[in-house]
Amino acid sequence: LTRFKLTIEYDGTGFVGWQRQDNGPSVQAAVEEAIRRFSGETVSTLAGGRTDAGVHALGQVIHFDLTRGFAARTVRDALNAHLRPQPVAVLEAEEVAADFHARFSALERAYRYRILARRAPPALERGRVWHVAKPLNVAAMSAAARLLVGHHDFTSFRAAACQARSPIKTLDELEIVRAGEEVRVHARARSFLHHMVRNIVGTLALVGEAKWSAADVAAALAARDRAAAGPTAPAAGLYLVRIAYPAMGAGQAPSARRPTPI
Amino acid sequence: LTRFKLTIEYDGTGFVGWQRQDNGPSVQAAVEEAIRRFSGETVSTLAGGRTDAGVHALGQVIHFDLTRGFAARTVRDALNAHLRPQPVAVLEAEEVAADFHARFSALERAYRYRILARRAPPALERGRVWHVAKPLNVAAMSAAARLLVGHHDFTSFRAAACQARSPIKTLDELEIVRAGEEVRVHARARSFLHHMVRNIVGTLALVGEAKWSAADVAAALAARDRAAAGPTAPAAGLYLVRIAYPAMGAGQAPSARRPTPI
Numbered sequence: 001l002t003r004f005k006l007t008i009e010y011d012g013t014g015f016v017g018w019q020r021q022d023n024g025p026s027v028q029a030a031v032e033e034a035i036r037r038f039s040g041e042t043v044s045t046l047a048g049g050r051t052d053a054g055v056h057a058l059g060q061v062i063h064f065d066l067t068r069g070f071a072a073r074t075v076r077d078a079l080n081a082h083l084r085p086q087p088v089a090v091l092e093a094e095e096v097a098a099d100f101h102a103r104f105s106a107l108e109r110a111y112r113y114r115i116l117a118r119r120a121p122p123a124l125e126r127g128r129v130w131h132v133a134k135p136l137n138v139a140a141m142s143a144a145a146r147l148l149v150g151h152h153d154f155t156s157f158r159a160a161a162c163q164a165r166s167p168i169k170t171l172d173e174l175e176i177v178r179a180g181e182e183v184r185v186h187a188r189a190r191s192f193l194h195h196m197v198r199n200i201v202g203t204l205a206l207v208g209e210a211k212w213s214a215a216d217v218a219a220a221l222a223a224r225d226r227a228a229a230g231p232t233a234p235a236a237g238l239y240l241v242r243i244a245y246p247a248m249g250a251g252q253a254p255s256a257r258r259p260t261p262i
Numbered sequence: 263l264t265r266f267k268l269t270i271e272y273d274g275t276g277f278v279g280w281q282r283q284d285n286g287p288s289v290q291a292a293v294e295e296a297i298r299r300f301s302g303e304t305v306s307t308l309a310g311g312r313t314d315a316g317v318h319a320l321g322q323v324i325h326f327d328l329t330r331g332f333a334a335r336t337v338r339d340a341l342n343a344h345l346r347p348q349p350v351a352v353l354e355a356e357e358v359a360a361d362f363h364a365r366f367s368a369l370e371r372a373y374r375y376r377i378l379a380r381r382a383p384p385a386l387e388r389g390r391v392w393h394v395a396k397p398l399n400v401a402a403m404s405a406a407a408r409l410l411v412g413h414h415d416f417t418s419f420r421a422a423a424c425q426a427r428s429p430i431k432t433l434d435e436l437e438i439v440r441a442g443e444e445v446r447v448h449a450r451a452r453s454f455l456h457h458m459v460r461n462i463v464g465t466l467a468l469v470g471e472a473k474w475s476a477a478d479v480a481a482a483l484a485a486r487d488r489a490a491a492g493p494t495a496p497a498a499g500l501y502l503v504r505i506a507y508p509a510m511g512a513g514q515a516p517s518a519r520r521p522t523p524i
Contacts, residue, residue: 009382009385009386010385010386011385011386011388056386058386076381076382077381080382080383084383087385087386087388088385089382089383089384089385090382091380091382092382118353119338119339120271120338120342120351120352120353120354121342121346121351122351123271123272123273123349123350123351124271124272124273124318124320124349124390126273126349128386
């Protein structure tokens, strides 16, 4: 068996999410069908990051095994050829060791959330941003965000459906950056609870609109009650940006591997 | 009569272009229909910049007249409400003097062209970039671009269908910038010939791929023959970014007006 790791970009708009579901097309089904058509093998893929319906990925990571050997760049190019009608692209394919696991080997996930803060609705970025028709106070959002960074019980920002064993996570980064008419939230952690980024963004937006203070956010966190925090921000603004893994050799620092050369 | 100036953003993908045509939906028809539904008046709009089928706009400018008076922000918000199903948004509405003309008052047009230069096809930016699956040499493209800046006969970069009286234009800016996996071309001139930006980009891409030298581009320009230059780059990568006008008061510098406050 040869294990392959893929780094994948997709527009989540028309999908029920990464994961196969009965109620519509999933990115997983599209990718597994492309693997089947390319290799003749029926495989199950495993993904490193959660993306719900409508959530996008700039760097989702998955793994799967093939009985036949292929050059990694052949895998990448053949999958892209078979995926062509779909808004899914394989950025990078690598052959990895048999103990590599897209989910359990991951050291860190990075998400980005894009808010378009202007009066006019999005035309070009429709489905790719959350439209908030009011100006947002980025400095106030940043101050509130700092209260959420670190090791906390994030029950207040956890979806009811979340299956994580513990609500305690370490949020390593939560930065708010203005980019033209957009306000972007950068979040980084080893792992996240279900809807955690969207629930945090929905809460910070209340601060940006001056409906909530930073103290209200601290109180919401301390309440350990989902009802105490703000609403869930829409899926369309969320991007899984990157998943970091240990370097290929043992005992090395987290990888900053270059994409397969063209 | 009250004359209104609108600044409009649109995703050109599903349109035959700005201008009304028999063969499909135009942005112009969508905007005029929204004006009719909002105001009850049937108007003809006039645009400041050309956008062909599939070309996008971040700042198209149009004007039209209404017999009834409306606050500019009411015009903007009402049009956005009526345009909602379409990927067209009114960024700004202003009441202007009766002699303002979106096309003839324009001092300068700015276009951007986006090339995605990587092996994998675009997933998220599908329809918004030109995908070139090879690395591009930006320094070589920049050197060639500098030969095109200035006052020239651009016949070699002019579409056969171009209706401009003269092929002589002054290209004020032609900059090539790398932005991650993208190569962006920024072009600025008082006015452009039909397909001029796309024909220039198609030619500079040959330089970026090392198929052409800067001297080849100089020879193509000097030939004054469309067949001497490179192919027309696809519409999907082109954006009409901005059209500049004189300030509202007489005798002032070109306007850098702020959008209508929210």
